[in-house]
Amino acid sequence: MLVGALVLAGAAMALAWRNGSAPLARLSYRALLLGAIPSWILMRAGAEWIASKEDLTADSDLSWISIGFTTADAGIVVLLVATLCAGLALRRARRNEGAAGLGRASAVLVSLLVVAYVVVIWAMTTKPI
Numbered sequence: 001m002l003v004g005a006l007v008l009a010g011a012a013m014a015l016a017w018r019n020g021s022a023p024l025a026r027l028s029y030r031a032l033l034l035g036a037i038p039s040w041i042l043m044r045a046g047a048e049w050i051a052s053k054e055d056l057t058a059d060s061d062l063s064w065i066s067i068g069f070t071t072a073d074a075g076i077v078v079l080l081v082a083t084l085c086a087g088l089a090l091r092r093a094r095r096n097e098g099a100a101g102l103g104r105a106s107a108v109l110v111s112l113l114v115v116a117y118v119v120v121i122w123a124m125t126t127k128p129i
Contacts, residue, residue, distance in 0.1 A: 002043050003117050005035030010110035013086060017103035022093040025103065029086040032110070036079055044072055064127050071120045075113055082109035 009031035016024035047068065050056075056065055082105075089102035 002036060002039035003114060003121070005031050005039055006110050006114050006117070009036060009082075009086065010107055010114060013089070013103050013107040013110065016089070016093065017100050017107060020093060020100070022090065025086065025090040025093045028106065029083070029090045032079070032083040032086050032106075037083065040072070040076055040079060044076075047072065064123050067123050068120050071116050075116065078109050078113055082106045082113070085109065 009028045012024045012031065013028035015021065016028060051065065056062065085102045085106035089106060092102065
């Protein structure tokens with residue numbers, strides 16, 4: 001759910017920054033606020049629950065777990081900043097003040113998160129290390 005909401009938000013914001021479209025900026029903001037943030041909470045709670053259930057919290061040599069937790073913890077900061085940028089871009093788009101800079105910032109942050117989470121999904125499913 002998290003990656004899907006991020007892909008939707010990033011695509012909508014990229015299109016909104018090209019067209020200056022307020023409806024697309026609103027879609028991006030809502031996808032982050034109502035989709036990505038609750039999905040992050042569910043993902044993080046589920047990760048803690050599974051790690052404690054499988055007794056993986058005491059085993060610190062598993063690098064794939066530390067990669068997942070580190071990316072998730074840093075990801076919430078980036079996600080909140082991207083949501084703030086998307087909200088400000090929406091506000092400026094409604095006022096026709098030009099929200100290209102904030103829209104770009106949000107789209108770039110969301111794109112970085114998508115790449116990071118895809119790498120984490122790969123690391124956690126293949127367990128290469």
